[in-house]
Amino acid sequence: MAAEFLWTLADASQLASAFNGALLNGRPEGRVAFVGRSNVGKSSLINRVVGSKVAQTSAQPGKTRALHFYDWLDGKKIVVDLPGYGFAKQSKDDRDSWAALISDYIEADPGLECAIVLIDARNGPTAKDYEAIDFLRSESIPMLFAITKIDQWKNQSERAKRKREVETAIGELGYGSELIFFTSAEKGLGVRELQAEIRKAAPPTEMQEGR
Numbered sequence: 721m722a723a724e725f726l727w728t729l730a731d732a733s734q735l736a737s738a739f740n741g742a743l744l745n746g747r748p749e750g751r752v753a754f755v756g757r758s759n760v761g762k763s764s765l766i767n768r769v770v771g772s773k774v775a776q777t778s779a780q781p782g783k784t785r786a787l788h789f790y791d792w793l794d795g796k797k798i799v800v801d802l803p804g805y806g807f808a809k810q811s812k813d814d815r816d817s818w819a820a821l822i823s824d825y826i827e828a829d830p831g832l833e834c835a836i837v838l839i840d841a842r843n844g845p846t847a848k849d850y851e852a853i854d855f856l857r858s859e860s861i862p863m864l865f866a867i868t869k870i871d872q873w874k875n876q877s878e879r880a881k882r883k884r885e886v887e888t889a890i891g892e893l894g895y896g897s898e899l900i901f902f903t904s905a906e907k908g909l910g911v912r913e914l915q916a917e918i919r920k921a922a923p924p925t926e927m928q929e930g931r
């Protein structure tokens with residue numbers, strides 16, 4: 721089996737007992753979190769990356785409501801499916817508590833090696849994406865960027881224009897184009913390249929120094 725479900729984090733009160741140093745519930749594998757607005761395709765891309773349909777996907781935004789952890793056996797990583805942000809139908813209280821749960825987890829996990837920031841091919845980075853990137857940067861989490869649903873690009877000229885726009889926007893934040901992956905979970909595009917890069921993720925420097 722390529723992947724299996726490990727754990728759900730639904731409430732920040734579960735965090736205190738989950739970590740022992742870099743171990744997550746006794747597990748040493750580094751964590752890789754998929755971050756992005758609701759409906760951008762996080763769960764779908766996770767299923768492609770880990771090679772089995774472990775994460776639930778839906779055409780309705782707001783499908784993933786807690787944090788779900790999957791053991792990606794071949795990649796020797798734990799993959800984290802986060803709830804999406806910017807889900808318009810949520811009440812403000814719901815939005816705040818979801819955002820708090822995500823940021824509490826990111827702050828609490830010393831073994832979070834990398835965040836994959838997903839950006840919809842049709843919109844480019846939104847204001848919420850910029851906020852998420854700022855937060856991850858402030859926590860010193862290395863980032864990769866996955867542009868999702870590139871099968872929605874209609875032709876070669878749209879593809880070229882959109883690629884340039886995304887590379888410029890992310891470049892302006894100080895991240896090189898080698899960190900950007902153009903993907904389609906539907907067609908399986910860009911998945912192999914992203915898998916290879918995720919495998920390379922290493923523990924944050926402070927942890928390595930502590931060994």
Ligand SMILES: Nc1nc2c(ncn2[C@@H]2O[C@H](COP(=O)(O)OP(=O)(O)OP(=O)(O)O)[C@@H](O)[C@H]2O)c(=O)[nH]1
Binds near residue numbers: 779
């Ligand atoms: N065309 C196309 N549709 C996709 C692709 N990836 C995901 N989708 C569709 O986008 C919708 C949302 O996908 P999910 O993977 O559930 O999105 P999510 O980011 O996990 O959403 P939340 O759990 O609500 O945060 C579903 O209808 C998917 O079928 C893709 O590569 N191409």
Ligand SMILES: [Mg+2]
Binds near residue numbers: 762763764776777801
């Ligand atoms: Mg989801």
